[in-house]
Amino acid sequence: MEAVYIIVNLLVFLGLAPLFEGIIRKITAKVQSRQGPPIYQPYMDIFKLLGKTTINSADNWGFKFAPMMAFASIVSVIAFFPLANKANYLTQYADIITIIYLLTLGGIAVLLGALSSKNTYAMIGASREMITMIMVEPVLAMTLIMGAVKMKSLGIDITMFSINSVGYGWSVALMLVVYLAALQAFVGRPPFDISEAEIEILEGPFIEYSGPNYALFKYYMMLKQMFYAALFVMVFIPFLNTGIYIVNLAVQIVEIGVVFGFISLIGSTNARLRIDQAIKFYSVLIVLALCAVGLSVYGI
């Protein structure tokens, strides 16, 4: 029976990720006094792209392999994820370090695709993407590590639900602020959409991608976005645990929707930073996150 929850995980994520993307686009449009596309537009985009011709400028296997690798890595992460406070059959087989590395693998796939495409703009994007990964991954890691240190275990569900057993302290509050500040970078939204930067380097890593390959990358980005929103809900807002799976699931989906509202408001009201400015911002976040972990060791 436990295996059912894996299927639910996948269905919820694969089914709702484009919807949340649609919400972001709608809200952004409203903020900018535009009509905006219908909320189901991202579904249409994916369907359309899947049928389009692939244009291959690279002529090597890395270029074709990369989108599938990116998609597969985020789907793997989702399979291990204890959505709705329910550890599924697979959760016990991995730990938080595995999750972090699997997320990184998705990033590597984007870089592989960009570098394989030979396009100069893609490589500029890849260089920026890698820098962003290096600088924000520690924040993600420390969010999870804080739970691990408290619980003396690296188990996925144990760390993610640590607040349930040890409560909210100053360290958690600080980490929450840091996570929210890093969220835009996790999901690649303004002011940290530096590696795609449509207006400046034309989607950077994805410039040469088209058709189904691009559909996979787009889907990957939406799923990743939803994962980070869901992780926030899971780690920092664990209060509404009713014990009934369906209710938990519904509550969490609503909460994820709220996080997306936050993402789109920040995204639509901020201008993009330069990569060198962003590095300084990230380094402050890293130091703050380290402080939070330090505080949590002392039980604060």
Place this chain on the structure above:
Amino acid sequence: MSADIYGNLLTAMAVLLLSAIVVPFFSDNRKLAGWLNFALVAIAGIILLNISYASIFGDESSVFDLGFLSLTGMMDMSNIAISIGSFKLFMLLDSFSAFFIGLIIFMAIMSAFYSMQYMEHYPDYSMKPFYVNFPLFICGMIGLVTLDDLSVGFTIAWQMMTISSYFLVKFEFKKAENVKSANKYLILMELAWLLVVVGGFLIKGAGLGDSVHELTYKLGETGPVMTYFVFGLILLGFAFKAAIFPFGQMWLPDAHSIAPSPISALLSGVMIKTGIYGIIRTFFWMVPHTEGAHFNGTFWGVVIATFGVVTLFIGTVQSMKQSDIKRLLAYSSIGQIGYIVLAVGSSLVMFHSESEFVKLMGLIAIVGAIYHVLNHAIFKGLLFLSAGSVLYATGTKDMNKLGGLLKVMPISGIIAGIASLSIAGVPPFSGFASKWTIISTNLLAGSEVLFLVVFGIIALFTSAVTLSCYVKFFGLTYTASGAEWNIKKEIKEVPGTMIAPKAVLTILCIVQGLIPFFYYTTIIDIFSKSQGSIFYHTFRTFDFSKYLDTTAMGVSLTGMSGIATSVAVPVVMVVVFAVAFLIAWALKNSAGSTERKADTWLCGYQDLHNLTRYKESNMFSALKSFLWWTGGNVKK
């Protein structure tokens, strides 16, 4: 250990010495000399691998009976020493040294096989010095991990290793800067030797040729200040050898990048590990345990772990800045050594802790250290052989000039890709398993010792930087573009004799990642069979299965035990990923999209050529300038 094992060890070393004498006579016939060198190294190798196997797995009946060829007669088995008149040269061959013997000789065989073809691209250089020094170098390293003193035997082995490797590093002596780098290497290694030997003689009443066992006893009588000096000097000496920051930066990048690639593979893969061997032997074995001895385990643990964490961060960041492939790999060796040193140091701290939980983490951390020694030897060896293949095929190792080799060198490309994934610690490849162990033990022990969690986080952060190094290495060498305009000659895939050893190492990279628990149990076995270490008894009496399978690693499997769990975890990960990949593949092909070729689109620039492409010097430039203070910068 039985007399046969020591006899065979001496025989194998004699074969290596014989090779150094005989093979140079044939050096004008390059093919013959290459095969002869390989054959003799392989013969010694088989004997040594057999010894290694028998000692690690405790299966003494499997030791070869070499009959009259076994040099058992030279051994004085009551003292386990070679007797020269009244003088005794003490030896020690336990599971721990057997592990290093196996590692050294295995990489030596791979390197010898690879160099047969590789050395062909030095037509202007005589092969004589190479064939004299190659077996001597191996023999020196074997000696260093088996001779058991800090004066005479140590000196013989160290000098044999250092001087022969000096000539190997200096192989391309016609370039003036190479000679300079090699000289620097020699001087610093002699300094390291001096530090260790002086450290040994500061022990109260230490005599020439005292075995480490005696030294440990005498160390118990040495005063507190002197004890700090002894350990400090020995640590410093081995720190030079192991290339710990800031000592490694003084010689390693220069020496490792100029040596012929199969030699670089040995230098980075195994030679610097002899420094790690020395550190572990000193701080876990040569520890006085008598009443009133002055050894402060926690203090030395903190010192070593701090060195480790600084080394891994600085080394890896410097590696990210390099544009020369071999310099990138060399700096990255410093970074990876940092992980090992961190694990050794933090293990020492944890083991001297009061808490049972932290103590247990200490045991697992040292297992992680040895596991990373093994993994790093394999993938760094493989990466240097890959760099050698690039150099062989294109004649350059400058990433600004390379790019797009995947199309012309597909097999080498895939191999380099797997090696890069391994060192970057991507699951399920080998680097992941050992870094996972090192980082997770530090994080978990950090729940009681704050600085360890900080070290663990820095190590985790650094593994993202490692990833960036190898994304750059693979991306700019094998994918991207550039070689078509900058390399004048026709680029071809390297010959099969160069691919074969790389293929073997590639398979190991995958195997070592897929069955980590086999390696855990083997390494635990090694420690529980090697007498005299501070945690010998703990390792013998502790039941790891419960902890390794459940708590420590965060995977808590019910209804499974032992080997089933060990295989289950990586296999599940691979299966999940494979299924996810199939979903992706099905989605991609769901609408029957067709494909057509087109040129790269550069938004108005006419086409992609040497002036419009993206070069290495631009890669990560913002991060490079943000981290300029770590040094190792490359001038534009």
